[in-house]
Amino acid sequence: MLADYLPVLLLFVVAFGFVAASLGVSALVGPRRPNPSKLSAYECGNEPLAQVKGTRFSVKFYLVAMMFLIFDIETVFVYPWAITTADLGWFGFGQMALFLGLLGVAFVYEIGRGGLTWD
Amino acid sequence: MTDLTQFLPDIAWSSVAPEIAMTVAVVVLLLMTVAGRRRMWVATPMGLAIAGVGVALLVVESTSPADPSLPGLLAIVAGVALVALTFGLAGVPRALHAWIAGLGAGAALVLTAWQIFDVAWTGSLFAASTTMEGSVAMDGLAIFTRITVYLSTLLVLPIGFAYVRDRNIHRPEFEPLLLLSAVGMALLGAANDVITLFIALEVLSIALYVLTGSARRDRRSQEAAVKYFVLGAVASAILLYGFALSYIATGSLELPGIALGMADPGSPLRLLAVSMVLVLVGVGFKVALVPFQLWVPDVYEGAPTNVTAFMGAATKAAGFAAMLRLFVVAWAPLADLWVPIVAVLAGLSMAYGAWAALVQDDVKRLLAYSAVAHAGYATIGIVSLSDAGLSATMWYLFTYAITSITALGGIIAIERRNHRAVSISDLNGLGRTSPALAAVMSLALLSLAGIPPTLGFEGKLGVFTAGMLSGLTWLVVLGVVTSVVSAFYYLRLMGAMFLTDPAPDAPVPAYSHGWNAGVTVAAGLIVYLGLQPSILLDLAERAAVLAR
Numbered sequence: 001m002l003a004d005y006l007p008v009l010l011l012f013v014v015a016f017g018f019v020a021a022s023l024g025v026s027a028l029v030g031p032r033r034p035n036p037s038k039l040s041a042y043e044c045g046n047e048p049l050a051q052v053k054g055t056r057f058s059v060k061f062y063l064v065a066m067m068f069l070i071f072d073i074e075t076v077f078v079y080p081w082a083i084t085t086a087d088l089g090w091f092g093f094g095q096m097a098l099f100l101g102l103l104g105v106a107f108v109y110e111i112g113r114g115g116l117t118w119d
Numbered sequence: 120m121t122d123l124t125q126f127l128p129d130i131a132w133s134s135v136a137p138e139i140a141m142t143v144a145v146v147v148l149l150l151m152t153v154a155g156r157r158r159m160w161v162a163t164p165m166g167l168a169i170a171g172v173g174v175a176l177l178v179v180e181s182t183s184p185a186d187p188s189l190p191g192l193l194a195i196v197a198g199v200a201l202v203a204l205t206f207g208l209a210g211v212p213r214a215l216h217a218w219i220a221g222l223g224a225g226a227a228l229v230l231t232a233w234q235i236f237d238v239a240w241t242g243s244l245f246a247a248s249t250t251m252e253g254s255v256a257m258d259g260l261a262i263f264t265r266i267t268v269y270l271s272t273l274l275v276l277p278i279g280f281a282y283v284r285d286r287n288i289h290r291p292e293f294e295p296l297l298l299l300s301a302v303g304m305a306l307l308g309a310a311n312d313v314i315t316l317f318i319a320l321e322v323l324s325i326a327l328y329v330l331t332g333s334a335r336r337d338r339r340s341q342e343a344a345v346k347y348f349v350l351g352a353v354a355s356a357i358l359l360y361g362f363a364l365s366y367i368a369t370g371s372l373e374l375p376g377i378a379l380g381m382a383d384p385g386s387p388l389r390l391l392a393v394s395m396v397l398v399l400v401g402v403g404f405k406v407a408l409v410p411f412q413l414w415v416p417d418v419y420e421g422a423p424t425n426v427t428a429f430m431g432a433a434t435k436a437a438g439f440a441a442m443l444r445l446f447v448v449a450w451a452p453l454a455d456l457w458v459p460i461v462a463v464l465a466g467l468s469m470a471y472g473a474w475a476a477l478v479q480d481d482v483k484r485l486l487a488y489s490a491v492a493h494a495g496y497a498t499i500g501i502v503s504l505s506d507a508g509l510s511a512t513m514w515y516l517f518t519y520a521i522t523s524i525t526a527l528g529g530i531i532a533i534e535r536r537n538h539r540a541v542s543i544s545d546l547n548g549l550g551r552t553s554p555a556l557a558a559v560m561s562l563a564l565l566s567l568a569g570i571p572p573t574l575g576f577e578g579k580l581g582v583f584t585a586g587m588l589s590g591l592t593w594l595v596v597l598g599v600v601t602s603v604v605s606a607f608y609y610l611r612l613m614g615a616m617f618l619t620d621p622a623p624d625a626p627v628p629a630y631s632h633g634w635n636a637g638v639t640v641a642a643g644l645i646v647y648l649g650l651q652p653s654i655l656l657d658l659a660e661r662a663a664v665l666a667r
Contacts, residue, residue, distance in 0.1 A: 105146050112153025 063115060074103050131250035131484040134257045134309070136234065137227035137265055140197075141302045143169065144223025145295045147201065148216055151532050152291040154661040158212070162205035170198030197226050213289060217633075219281050220294035224301065231265040235658075247383035247666040249311050253373045256311035260440055260660025261263040263513045264308025266655075267436040271303045271429060271520050277633030278528045279425025285629070287536045288423060296333075297429065300326035304437030308444075308499045311666055312373040313362040316441055320358070322352050322404070323437060327430060331422040337538075343421025350404065350414045358401025364394035365449070374449040375667045381452040388453075395450050395457055399464075402445060403406055405438035408498065408622050409467035412491045419487030424534055426526035427483060431490050432520035439497055443509065446501060448665055454504060462502040466597050468495030473601040476608050482530055482541045485608060486523065489567060493519050493604055496598055499582040503589035506663040514659035518566070518578030518648075525641040526563035532634060533555055536626035546612060548621025557616045559642045564609040566645050569602055573649040577656065 007023065079094050081088065088095075150161045173194025176187040200222055208215040228589035234257075235245075250551070255261075276297070283289040285635050303323030310316035328351065332344025356399065366372060368390040369380025380386055404411040419427050450457055472492025479485040500512030533549075533556075550557040564573035579602065586595040648655060 017298070105149055109149045109153055 041070060060118065067115060071103075071107070074099075123606060129250075131185075131257075133187075133190075134250045134255055135236070135306070136190055137230040137269065138302045138305055140193075140226040140230055141223050141298050141305075144219055144226075145298050145302075148219055148291070148295045148298075151205075151212075151216070151219070151518070152295075153628075158205055158209075158215075158293075162202050162275070166198040166202035166205075166537065168198070169201065169464065170195045173198060178650045186237050189237065190230060191425070193229055195228055197222060211664075212240075212291075213284065214280075216291060217276055218295050220298055221273060221276050223298055224269050224276065227265070227301075227305075228269040228273060228563035231262060231269060234262055234265075245662055245663045245664045249666045254312045254315045255309050256444070257309070258666045259664040260443060260509070260513065261305075261309035263517070263659060263662040264307045264436055264440040266658075267513075267517045267520050268301050268304045268308070268433045271433040271436070272297065274521075274524050274637045275425055275429040275432070278428065278524070278641075279533060280633040281629070281631035282425055282535055282634075283333075283423065283532045286334060286423065286538075288337075290333065292356055293330070293333060297329050300330065300429075301433060304433050304469075306436040308440035310441065311375070311444070313366070313377075314372055316374075316445075317355070317359060317362065317520035320441065321355065323434065324405075327426075327434065330426045331418060331430075333426065334423050337421075339421040340423065341421075343418045346414055346421075347418045354401050354404035354411070357397050358405075361394045361397030361401060362398075364390055364397065368394060374444060377449040378451050381450070391453060392456055395453055396460075398445055398450075399457065399460065402438060402442040403464065406435055406442060406497075407468075407491050407494050408464045409491065409495070409540060410472050411462070412468070412471070412494075415491055416484050416487040419490065420481060420483045420540065424483065424527055424531045427486075428531075430522045431486070431523045431527065431596035434521055435490070436493065436516040437499070439494075439501075439512060443501055443512060444665065447504065447509065448667055458502050458504060461498060462591060462594055465495045465498035465502060468492060468498065469598055470495075471600040476605065479608075480542050481483040481543075482543060482546070482612065483527075485543075485612075486526060487506045489605060489609075490523065492601060493523075493567075495601075496579060496582055499586045499591065499594055499598060502591060502594070503582075503585040505585060505589055507588055507660075508582070508585035509663040509665070510659040510661075512586040513662060514581050514656060515578040517655065517659070519647075521641055521644050522563050522566040522573075522575050525559060525638060525645060526567060528634065528638040528641065529556055529563060532628040532630060532638075533626075535629040543612060543615050545625070546615040547619040548616070548625065550617035554619050556628050556630075559638055560616065561613050562642055562645055564612055564615075566649070568606040568609040570606070572646075574645045574652070575649075577652040581656075581659075 077099065078096070081092060085092060147161065147165050150165070151158045154161045173191045173196075176191030176194065181398060201219065203214060203531055204218050208218065245259035245262065247256070266566035276294070283293065300323045302489070303319045303321070303326065306319035307316065310319050328344055328348040331347050332341055334340035362372075365377050368387050369377045371377050371380050381391055390514050400411060404414075419431065422430065426497075446457060446461070469492050472488050472490070472495060476485050476492070479488060487640045493515075497512050497515045500510075500515060502508070502509040503511070531542050537545060546560075549560070562573065566573035569575045569579040579598075583595050583598060586592075586598070
């Protein structure tokens with residue numbers, strides 16, 4: 001069974017080999033004459049204006065990200081139900097209503113406790 | 120389009136009725152937290168809805184075999200009680216929250232009793248069945264775990280009520296998290312497939328991580344929460360990996376199916392052995408068996424004491440329920456392989472717990488090491504691999520839960536006036552300054568040591584008997600020896616209480632109505648069930664029925 005995956009392995013080897021070979025050859029034989037324009041960030045953003053010791057994020061982002069993640073994943077559960085609503089009938093509707101109801105309680109709690117207020 | 124209705128599961132709500140009651144209580148509590156002063160706007164419609172469901176249960180013709188009249192009546196009472204409590208305790212929201220949580224846990228306990236007599240009783244034994252496509256078991260183990268867990272919740276709520284106020288660590292999330300954790304524990308006892316089992320384990324663990332760190336200004340509490348969380352997450356991952364391997368090896372997620380797959384002579388034994396070891400690591404962490412016990416002292420010490428009481432009592436019962444089900448049902452065909460391993464772990468736990476506790480000065484830490492030793496005793500019932508061992512473990516966990524709640528309840532009373540960790544010298548002369556508290560503490564310590572007229576003796580007797588019947592003489596001898604060793608440090612605490620003079624400036628322990636009620640009931644159970652164990656012991660003996 002594992003032999004079936006041999007082409008995948010070969011592809012990996014070829015891909016990595018090509019990258020390693022081209023980077024290695026260019027590093028070995030390529031001429032090196034740096035100037036300021038060559039060393040500047042090229043199509044990769046701007047030069048940083050000030051040196052920042054460790055980027056600082058507000059810890060509030062963490063809460064927002066968590067909330068987003070939770071509710072985002074919950075919507076994923078709704079999709080498969082939405083396309084089979086007719087087949088699942090009232091049973092499916094009841095289950096989904098229960099699920100969304102519990103989720104709604106969590107949402108009400110989140111807003112009520114100030115989980116979404118920034119300041 | 121294919122017809123999907125044939126795949127719709129038949130959900131037996133009666134098999135999770137206590138958990139539903141608890142979840143409803145959680146929802147009410149969360150909404151009330153948000154509503155603040157306008158809490159009547161939550162209580163009235165919720166109360167009416169709950170009572171309405173109750174009326175519907177009474178009136179509507181039921182198709183299920185279970186008789187719904189008791190849950191119906193209970194829902195009506197609970198709905199009315201919810202509105203009445205909200206009116207009566209409008210000025211004291213904290214008490215209101217605690218009462219609602221108590222209402223939920225009480226309802227869960229009543230529904231468990233209803234399950235015993237109306238759903239799962241055949242006259243002499245529990246009937247074992249599974250519902251929800253085999254995910255949830257309805258058997259003796261599930262129901263007995265519920266009794267232990269919900270009774271612990273009901274005891275811990277009033278005992279810790281004034282304590283969290285005095286330490287100023289109460290937040291409205293406390294009660295919902297406690298109830299959610301209890302729901303996870305109860306489901307862990309009932310889970311019959313590895314997915315349900317894992318989700319129940321996470322529900323109980325995540326709520327407990329937060330509860331452990333609920334003293335937000337206390338560094339030790341924060342440290343305990345982080346340690347518990349990191350180690351717990353790793354243990355969960357290892358457990359999950361074990362489940363994944365067993366699924367590869369047997370192609371089944373349900374525990375009886377895993378056993379069937381193992382019995383097949385063509386099954387990959389090495390893979391199964393590895394998965395067994397990984398699962399043992401995962402559950403061993405949760406129940407604190409020896410090589411996986413490192414978190415126990417720090418977490419028990421750092422967590423708020425009422426959380427420690429809940430954690431020590433209920434989590435252990437739930438964790439052992441899962442361990443019983445995993446090893447006695449799923450890994451039964453590999454018993455020759457795991458019995459020696461688990462037996463050695465049990466012996467190590469007993470020895471380590473007993474000896475490490477000898478040198479402790481902090482009382483909570485001492486009780487944490489004793490918890491490790493008690494995990495070892497409870498494991499004897501599992502490795503006995505018999506019905507007697509099964510019921511002995513369940514019964515032992517019940518006795519340990521009640522006893523440890525009483526002991527930690529005593530510490531709560533002292534800690535409330537001390538405002539710091541309780542060391543052994545804080546107990547000096549307690550027998551003279553507060554004889555009632557000293558008496559209750561001594562009762563709990565004697566029960567932990569397993570001295571005859573107490574509940575702890577009945578528990579130890581059960582596991583040791585089961586061990587002897589299964590020929591584990593060396594383990595039982597080790598258990599008796601470590602019991603003697605551990606009796607030394609329990610008696611050392613009692614000696615501090617009764618044989619030394621009180622410090623002149625020793626603070627007077629603080630009591631409250633809730634504490635009095637909770638500790639009185641717990642201590643009463645220790646004495647009453649110590650003398651008259653037959654009521655619950657019979658139940659435990661008949662509960663040795665597992666859904667397979």
